[in-house]
Amino acid sequence: MSGPLELEQVKSALERFGTVEQVRSNRIKVKTVPDKVREALFRAQALLACDHLIQISAMDNGLSFELIYHLTGPHRTVLAIAIELPRERPEMPTTSDILPPAGIYERQIYDLFGIVFTGHPNLKRIILSEDWPEGEYPMRKDWKPKPRTKPGSVGEEVK
Amino acid sequence: MLKVTDSLSRRLANWARVRSPWISVFNTGSCNACDIEVIACLMPRFDVERFGILAKGSPRHADILIVTGPVTRKQESRLRRIWEQMPEPKYVIAMGACGASGGVFQGLYHVVDGGVESVIPVDVFVAGCPPRPDEIINAVVACLGLMKEDLARGGKEWRRKPGEAPREPAEVPA
Amino acid sequence: MPQVILPIGPQHPALKEPVNFKVIVDGETIVGLELDVSYTHRGIEKAAEQRDFIRVVPLLERVCGICSHAHGTAFVMGIEEVMQLEIPPRAQYIRTIVAELERMHSHILWLGVAAHVVGFNTLFMWTWRDRETTQDLLEEMTGNRMNYGINEVGGVRRDLTPGQITSALSRLPKLEEQIAKYVDMVMNQETMLLRFRGIGKLSKAEALKYGTVGPTARASGVDYDIRRDDPYIAYSEIPWKVVTDTSGDVFGRTLVRIGELQESLGIIRYCLEHLPEGQIGVPAPKVAPVAEILSRYEAPRGELVHFIRTNNTDRVERIDIRTPTLANWTSVTVSLVNQNIADIPVIVAAIDPCLSCTSRITILSERGRKTAEMTWDQLSEYGRKSSRERDRC
Numbered sequence: 001m002s003g004p005l006e007l008e009q010v011k012s013a014l015e016r017f018g019t020v021e022q023v024r025s026n027r028i029k030v031k032t033v034p035d036k037v038r039e040a041l042f043r044a045q046a047l048l049a050c051d052h053l054i055q056i057s058a059m060d061n062g063l064s065f066e067l068i069y070h071l072t073g074p075h076r077t078v079l080a081i082a083i084e085l086p087r088e089r090p091e092m093p094t095t096s097d098i099l100p101p102a103g104i105y106e107r108q109i110y111d112l113f114g115i116v117f118t119g120h121p122n123l124k125r126i127i128l129s130e131d132w133p134e135g136e137y138p139m140r141k142d143w144k145p146k147p148r149t150k151p152g153s154v155g156e157e158v159k
Numbered sequence: 160m161l162k163v164t165d166s167l168s169r170r171l172a173n174w175a176r177v178r179s180p181w182i183s184v185f186n187t188g189s190c191n192a193c194d195i196e197v198i199a200c201l202m203p204r205f206d207v208e209r210f211g212i213l214a215k216g217s218p219r220h221a222d223i224l225i226v227t228g229p230v231t232r233k234q235e236s237r238l239r240r241i242w243e244q245m246p247e248p249k250y251v252i253a254m255g256a257c258g259a260s261g262g263v264f265q266g267l268y269h270v271v272d273g274g275v276e277s278v279i280p281v282d283v284f285v286a287g288c289p290p291r292p293d294e295i296i297n298a299v300v301a302c303l304g305l306m307k308e309d310l311a312r313g314g315k316e317w318r319r320k321p322g323e324a325p326r327e328p329a330e331v332p333a
Numbered sequence: 334m335p336q337v338i339l340p341i342g343p344q345h346p347a348l349k350e351p352v353n354f355k356v357i358v359d360g361e362t363i364v365g366l367e368l369d370v371s372y373t374h375r376g377i378e379k380a381a382e383q384r385d386f387i388r389v390v391p392l393l394e395r396v397c398g399i400c401s402h403a404h405g406t407a408f409v410m411g412i413e414e415v416m417q418l419e420i421p422p423r424a425q426y427i428r429t430i431v432a433e434l435e436r437m438h439s440h441i442l443w444l445g446v447a448a449h450v451v452g453f454n455t456l457f458m459w460t461w462r463d464r465e466t467t468q469d470l471l472e473e474m475t476g477n478r479m480n481y482g483i484n485e486v487g488g489v490r491r492d493l494t495p496g497q498i499t500s501a502l503s504r505l506p507k508l509e510e511q512i513a514k515y516v517d518m519v520m521n522q523e524t525m526l527l528r529f530r531g532i533g534k535l536s537k538a539e540a541l542k543y544g545t546v547g548p549t550a551r552a553s554g555v556d557y558d559i560r561r562d563d564p565y566i567a568y569s570e571i572p573w574k575v576v577t578d579t580s581g582d583v584f585g586r587t588l589v590r591i592g593e594l595q596e597s598l599g600i601i602r603y604c605l606e607h608l609p610e611g612q613i614g615v616p617a618p619k620v621a622p623v624a625e626i627l628s629r630y631e632a633p634r635g636e637l638v639h640f641i642r643t644n645n646t647d648r649v650e651r652i653d654i655r656t657p658t659l660a661n662w663t664s665v666t667v668s669l670v671n672q673n674i675a676d677i678p679v680i681v682a683a684i685d686p687c688l689s690c691t692s693r694i695t696i697l698s699e700r701g702r703k704t705a706e707m708t709w710d711q712l713s714e715y716g717r718k719s720s721r722e723r724d725r726c
């Protein structure tokens with residue numbers, strides 16, 4: 001186990017992708033743009049030994065979608081790579097070929113937020129029920145639950 | 160009127176059912192706490208087998224179905240199907256606060272409103288989050304009491320509340 | 334030989350949460366796996382955005398009934414960090430005691446289930462009997478056998494009395510004795526060794542590549558434990574060590590879990606003996622400032638992550654929960670490939686997935702000609718039978 005990642009190290013490796021800041025001890029955040037995520041992840045893996053993907057957090061802040069890739073490695077520092085996606089066209093190249101665990105998290109985000117990961121080998125429904133209407137993404141801020149009918153009418157919505 | 164219950168084989172089957180009910184557990188979206196407590200019932204400390212209660216994996220063999228948890232949208236149709244697979248007379252125990260009303264999960268987008276009873280008829284509710292194993296045993300015993308009462312009265316009809324849909328008979332017609 | 338798809342679940346008695354996975358088999362050998370985890374999706378993350386910090390803790394504890402303290406603590410730790418609260422050490426120690434008791438109950442439960450899957454029901458009964466000791470301790474300390482409800486933002490809700498501490502300490506030696514018996518059983522019983530050794534192998538490189546966490550990773554030699562790497566609550570003050578193993582199979586995972594049982598017992602004893610004096614909580618403000626926090630917690634099954642964003646109100650703007658089981662699923666798909674169908678129950682049980690009861694397994698051919706149905710019980714039985722046959726030849 002090596003020591004924690006230094007801010008300078010991260011800056012020299014990832015400065016070119018966006019702003020780097022130390023959030024608190026052993027948490028470093030990098031803000032970048034969607035097109036550069038793959039390259040940034042690749043460099044983080046190669047130069048900073050960040051080979052363990054903890055989580056891809058997705059958020060809807062009302063104006064755009066935010067994705068944060070949390071990475072760690074033998075140094076145990078959490079490196080967060082954050083991006084924003086436009087609401088109109090939420091599309092993102094997949095990272096499941098660089099980091100295999102990303103596959104399952106991407107499917108989850110696709111299901112709950114409707115963010116499409118282009119190039120994902122198996123982007124199918126994973127979380128929601130099979131009778132869930134297409135095109136409704138419950139974790140979006142503007143989504144409101146609809147009342148449902150009582151038994152016997154599985155999957156039918158009431159107006 | 161002479162009832163079907165009076166034949167010897169019927170009487171034997173009813174006797175066996177009340178003395179040794181078989182239960183099946185179905186998780187409709189609970190947090191697992193109820194399921195673990197049901198398994199704890201089968202274990203040496205509580206050991207429901209000494210009362211003749213036996214846990215079965217398949218609902219087709221079960222007399223009593225224990226439903227744990229709020230009913231999620233995906234499990235709703237499956238719960239109905241499992242209930243339909245059970246042979247008559249069938250009894251349902253809704254476990255915990257979630258089984259009764261949805262509990263802490265009431266009103267969530269992927270949960271059916273109104274607990275288990277909005278999907279299938281429930282005979283006994285158990286309170287608690289999760290209910291203790293002794294309360295689960297108590298509920299099964301209460302369910303056996305209902306079973307005996309139903310046999311004496313020739314069906315579940317007497318328990319019907321005004322405005323409720325008719326219940327299935329306690330006995331399958333011969 | 335045509336490939337056959339074998340759907341398992343959504344319900345089966347060995348595990349604790351409904352999940353459905355389609356296993357693609359060629360003869361008796363597994364070639365692929367696909368899963369569906371949606372059966373218990375309730376929409377907790379959305380609901381958590383609509384409740385204040387007091388009401389959201391009981392909701393998050395019910396994400397999972399087995400690791401409820403894990404979810405509660407991960408959340409309150411995050412919020413406390415955002416609010417910059419200084420939590421009294423007594424509260425931190427009580428949280429640690431409950432956390433370790435929870436780990437013990439979860440690991441004992443897992444050992445029982447694993448023993449049941451391989452047909453060793455004696456150990457199943459033994460473990461669940463001994464598990465009642467931890468349940469009694471939890472009930473005495475927190476008031477409930479499950480879903481303890483001891484956490485709140487700012488501290489814990491119940492104090493330990495000296496009587497409770499002595500009574501808890503007096504029951505630990507018996508438990509220790511029983512755990513020593515499990516070690517002996519797992520190491521020496523042929524029943525366990527035959528079914529656990531060399532099954533579900535995951536090398537260190539694979540474990541790292543597929544991002545495994547918890548005992549699954551530690552059994553493959555990955556020295557990764559949040560309790561040490563990113564210490565929270567009271568772990569930095571307590572002497573204990575991370576248990577690892579290098580075998581990488583189901584046997585290794587069993588050894589790691591039993592080792593952790595012993596470590597947990599030591600932690601609980603240390604905490605009870607060295608419980609600091611003082612308050613058990615501090616008053617917490619109603620609102621949290623704008624912030625973003627990644628709260629990590631070593632749950633019994635591995636690293637649990639709560640990503641929390643607050644927005645100057647009494648609610649969270651977003652909470653994203655990554656459970657250890659989801660992180661371990663990718664590795665299951667790998668460790669199942671090239672194994673025998675008969676070993677599915679053992680391998681799947683070995684990551685200790687949060688799955689569930691009463692099952693139906695349907696075997697049907699890809700072209701839909703052959704259809705057979707199997708319950709999880711039948712599959713476990715089939716596993717036992719074929720391992721007996723393997724022995725004979």
